[in-house]
Amino acid sequence: xxxxxxxxxxxxxxxxxxxxxxxxxxxxxxxxxxxxxxxxxxxxxxxxxxxxxxxxxxxxxxxxxxxxxxxxxxxxxxxxxxxxxxxxxxxxxxxxxxxxxxxxxxxxxxxxxxxxxxxxxxxxxxxxxxxxxxxxxxxxxxxxxxxxxxxxxxxxxxxxxxxxxxxxxxxxxxxxxxxxxxxxxxxxxxxxxxxxxxxxxxxxxxxxxxxxxxxxxxxxxxxxxxxxxxxxxxxxxxxxxxxxxxxxxxxxxxxxxxxxxxxxxxxxxxxxxxxxxxxxxxxxxxxxxxxxxxxxxxxxxxxxxxxxxxxxxxxxxxxxxxxxxxxxxxxxxxxxxxxxxxxxxxxxxxxxxxxxxxxxxxxxxxxxxxxxxxxxxxxxxxxxxxxxxxxxxxxxxxxxxxxxxxxxxxxxxxxxxxxxxxxxxxxxxxxxxxxxxxxxxxxxxxxxxxxxxxxxxxxxxxxxxxxxxxxxxxxxxxxxxxxxxxxxxxxxxxxxxxxxxxxxxxxxxxxxxxxxxxxxxxxxxxxxxxxxxxxxxxxxxxxxxxxxxxxxxxxxxxxxxxxxxxxxxxxxxxxxxxxxxxxxxxxxxxxxxxxxx
Numbered sequence: 099x100x101x102x103x104x105x106x107x108x109x110x111x112x113x114x115x116x117x118x119x120x121x122x123x124x125x126x127x128x129x130x131x132x133x134x135x136x137x138x139x140x141x142x143x144x145x146x147x148x149x150x151x152x153x154x155x156x157x158x159x160x161x162x163x164x165x166x167x168x169x170x171x172x173x174x175x176x177x178x179x180x181x182x183x184x185x186x187x188x189x190x191x192x193x194x195x196x197x198x199x200x201x202x203x204x205x206x207x208x209x210x211x212x213x214x215x216x217x218x219x220x221x222x223x224x225x226x227x228x229x230x231x232x233x234x235x236x237x238x239x240x241x242x243x244x245x246x247x248x249x250x251x252x253x254x255x256x257x258x259x260x261x262x263x264x265x266x267x268x269x270x271x272x273x274x275x276x277x278x279x280x281x282x283x284x285x286x287x288x289x290x291x292x293x294x295x296x297x298x299x300x301x302x303x304x305x306x307x308x309x310x311x312x313x314x315x316x317x318x319x320x321x322x323x324x325x326x327x328x329x330x331x332x333x334x335x336x337x338x339x340x341x342x343x344x345x346x347x348x349x350x351x352x353x354x355x356x357x358x359x360x361x362x363x364x365x366x367x368x369x370x371x372x373x374x375x376x377x378x379x380x381x382x383x384x385x386x387x388x389x390x391x392x393x394x395x396x397x398x399x400x401x402x403x404x405x406x407x408x409x410x411x412x413x414x415x416x417x418x419x420x421x422x423x424x425x426x427x428x429x430x431x432x433x434x435x436x437x438x439x440x441x442x443x444x445x446x447x448x449x450x451x452x453x454x455x456x457x458x459x460x461x462x463x464x465x466x467x468x469x470x471x472x473x474x475x476x477x478x479x480x481x482x483x484x485x486x487x488x489x490x491x492x493x494x495x496x497x498x499x500x501x502x503x504x505x506x507x508x509x510x511x512x513x514x515x516x517x518x519x520x521x522x523x524x525x526x527x528x529x530x531x532x533x534x535x536x537x538x539x540x541x542x543x544x545x546x547x548x549x550x551x552x553x554x555x556x557x558x559x560x561x562x563x564x565x566x567x568x569x570x571x572x573x574x575x576x577x578x579x580x581x582x583x584x585x586x587x588x589x590x591x592x593x594x595x596x597x598x599x600x601x602x603x604x605x606x607x608x609x610x611x612x613x614x615x616x617x618x619x620x621x622x623x624x625x626x627x628x629x630x631x632x633x634x635x636x637x638x639x640x641x642x643x644x645x646x647x648x649x650x651x652x653x654x655x656x657x658x659x660x661x662x663x664x665x666x667x668x669x670x671x672x673x674x675x676x677x678x679x680x681x682x683x684x685x686x687x688x689x690x691x692x693x694x695x
Contacts, residue, residue, distance in 0.1 A: 105129035108242070108249040114416075115159070115245060115567045121145045123155050127297050128210055128217065132157040135570055137341050137442060138165075143181030149191065153213050156187040159245050160205035160227045161574065163337035168200065183207075190218070195292055198307045202337065202580050206245060206287075215297040219243060223308055224448070224578050225289030225555040228563055230418075232256065233283050239300045240293075246564075247284055247418035251693060258693050259283075260648060264419070265682065266524035269515050272422040272507045272678055273556035275527040280419040280685070289555060310550060310583060312536065312543055314590040320603070323593065326585060327607035334579035335361040338444055346370035346440035348432060348573075349396070351384020353601065354446025354455070356616045357608055358576060362444060363392045370439055373398040374432040376406070376627050387613055399435050401428070403631045407639065411684050416568040420685040422509065422678035423557050424626035429565040437569040447562050448578035451550045452586035453601040454542065454594030456506060457620070462499070462541035463595060499541045500533050505553040509678050517657050527552075540591050629673040634666055639680060646683035648690070653679075 102124045109120055109131035116133025123130040123146045132145045138161070148155040162168070165182035168189055175188050182203075189197040190209055195218070204226035209218040221229045231243040232250045242250055250256050259282040264274040277285050287293055290308040295301075335358060339345060347359045349371040362369045371394040373385040389396045406427055413430045414420060436443050450456050502508075504527075510518060529548065536547045559575075566573040576582070593603040605617050632639070640662050644655060658679060665672040 101129040104253060105131040107252040108244060109133050111249045111252050112244065112246045114570055117570050119144060121157075123148070123157075123210070125212065127212075127215060130155060130157050130208065130210060132159075135441070135572060137161065137343055137572060138182055139180040140342050142179040143183060145183060147179070147181075147184050147187055149187055153211060154187060154191060155210045155212070156183060156190075156207060158183040158186060158205065158207040160203060160207070160222065161340075161572070162186060162201055162203040162205065163340055163579070164200075164202035166340075195220075195305075195307060198292060204574070204578075208243065217295040217297065218292060219287060219295070220292040220307075221287045221289055223290050223310070223580055223583070224550075224559065226559055226563065226575060226578060228560070229287040230279065231285055231287060231293070233285065235283050237300065240295050240302055243287075247279060247281060248415075250281075250284060251689075258690055260686070260690060262652065263524040265648075265652070266515070266519060267527050268420065268422070268682070269510045269518065269678065270504060270508060270512070271527070271552070271556065272509050272674070273553075273560065274419050275505075275529075275552050275556050281689075310587065312539060312547060312587050314543075315588045316590045318588065318590065318593070320593065320606070323585075323589070324603055324607040324609075327603060328611070330579075330582050330585050331357060331576065331607070332361055332364070334576040334582050335444070336365050337579070338574045338576045339365055341442050343441040344370070344439065345442040345444065346372060346436055347394075348436070348443055348445040349373050349385045349388060349394070350446075351387075351616075351619065352446070353605065353608070353612065353616060353619060354449040354577065355385075356388045356612055357449075357604075358444050358446055359388055359392060359394060360608075360611055361576075363394070369394045370436075371396045372432055372436045372443070374428045374435070375400050376428065376625075377402045384616075384619065387616055391613055397435060397439075399431060401431050403627075405431075406631070407636075410680075411688065413565065413568070414681055414684050415688055416564045417560065417685075418564070418689075419560075420678075420681040421557055421560055422674070422681045423507070423561060424628045424674075424677055426561040426565055428626065429561055430568060433566040433569045433571045433573075437571040440571070442572045442574060443566070444574050444576060445562065446577060447558050447575045448554065449601070449604070451546060451554050451558075452577060452583060453589070453604045454546060455601045455604075456545075456549070457600060458506065459542045459545050459600060460595060460598060462545075464598075499544060500530065503545055503548060504529055506549050507553065507557065509674050518653050520652055520654055542591060542595060628677050629671055632662075632665060632673050632676055640676075642683045642687075643676070643679045646686055648686045649679065649683060 105122055112133055116135045118136040119134040121132050121144055130146055134145055146155045146157050162182040165185040169185050172188050177184055186207060198220055205222045206227040206229035207220055228245055230247055231240050233239060234241050261278055261280055261282045264276050264280045267276060268274050274280060277288060279286060291304055291306050294303045347362055347369055349355045349359050359369055359371055371389060413427055532548055532551050536544045562573050589603060596602040608617055643649060643658060661672045661675055664670045665676060
């Protein structure tokens with residue numbers, strides 16, 4: 099009874115991830131629970147699913163888009179449901195861990211072998227779906243796992259403690275790049291990994307089953323490869339439309355979401371599209387061009403400062419760990435609106451990382467012109483006592499890429515962290531290990547590789563999952579399809595960047611598909627006007643930071659006051675630094691202070 103109550107409480111904590119149904123399996127060794135968001139086989143796909151007279155039991159989160167093809171390969175088995183979950187379990191019984199590279203989709207799942215007393219956990223290739231596990235502080239045994247950390251907070255024996263090393267790295271990255279989370283003893287299972295847990299011996303084995311690598315093929319023909327890009331994206335989108343519920347699409351003004359919406363319109367009825375903007379900043383105008391072309395059923399919402407700050411604590415609660423990306427709230431509001439009409443949305447995440455879309459990837463090409471400048475002039479520009487246009491650019495140009503590029507976001511520099519952090523410094527995330535794996539690649543490809551293994555997981559996909567599941571909405575990412583990734587990994591640099599254009603071949607592939615203005619549109623990011631929102635009227639926000647007990651203990655409050663003062667006076671734009679500290683303060687109050695009380 100005690101074990102059953104515990105698993106029910108853990109499942110209830112993530113009710114928002116699956117409000118349609120709940121299922122449980124409990125024996126004297128394990129307790130498994132699942133909250134289900136019904137997408138495929140609405141009636142028959144209940145979980146957990148057990149086979150072989152109850153020996154094997156699976157709980158599954160995600161979608162397998164090639165489950166029908168896999169099912170045909172398992173033709174000698176008589177399936178009891180039409181769900182992808184049963185296909186995964188039957189495939190595991192036939193192929194073991196070798197089923198993982200065969201899967202085309204996003205997933206986090208557990209299979210329990212009641213005879214051998216073993217648990218098998220697995221997470222998808224890129225980390226689209228989250229999976230956390232809790233270890234015993236004294237013996238390092240895995241004692242629980244879940245799709246979200248908040249499940250562990252329901253366990254009476256778990257007392258949340260801050261992991262200072264995670265906070266220390268967060269100051270630079272704006273998210274936690276470590277496997278251990280902001281909570282001591284809670285870890286993330288890394289993408290493309292599985293873990294075996296032996297219940298009898300308490301031993302665990304973690305293993306990588308797939309590795310993304312760039313293997314550029316310089317013999318590729320441009321026209322032929324552009325055609326392949328179009329075809330693989332058509333195939334990916336068609337697979338991502340498999341569902342027994344309504345599907346929509348997020349639509350910004352950029353090329354990626356326009357590609358998704360355009361291809362969706364080829365495969366089904368009128369597409370429902372959704373756009374979000376902020377006061378004074380909106381992608382709605384750009385999005386309308388695609389809307390008019392496709393005739394989609396479109397909905398646009400605009401968010402103001404008051405609503406933004408009122409909902410910020412809710413978003414941070416859903417994140418479990420702070421992610422200091424101001425645009426995440428845009429996704430939160432967008433998902434809230436979309437969930438009123440659909441249960442699944444497709445979105446363009448992953449395109450920039452795989453096809454080379456971020457403008458910063460052009461910097462290694464652009465900075466070649468500066469290499470002829472004498473070092474004395476470079477040093478003069480770098481050492482100017484005030485900010486001038488090009489100062490940061492000159493600073494980066496004078497350094498090796500490995501010395502400054504830690505991913506798409508970098509908030510507090512190493513020097514600034516030393517001024518901010520009190521006491522001994524914590525161990526930094528070893529980004530050097532990633533650079534070693536692409537030592538012979540171009541600088542732009544190195545940047546892609548770093549982002550795929552850090553920024554994509556810790557920021558882009560974290561907010562994609564958590565902000566949509568907050569509203570019981572499933573988000574799918576066709577650009578991160580395994581077949582798309584295989585093709586993208588073979589593209590040489592000349593197919594990604596050309597004459598100052600990012601994602602060159604992707605744009606060429608959709609030359610006769612998208613409006614020219616959309617196809618040629620530069621990467622805009624997802625701007626949020628927090629710079630203008632952090633004003634003297636936000637003293638309550640600044641007080642949250644300055645009066646936070648963790649920040650007072652671990653950080654230099656005088657330094658933070660100066661950051662805020664410089665921002666308010668207009669001397670520097672410190673909005674991203676302030677936002678990062680605000681997210682940390684709210685997280686600490688919610689997950690540490692409130693939990694203790």
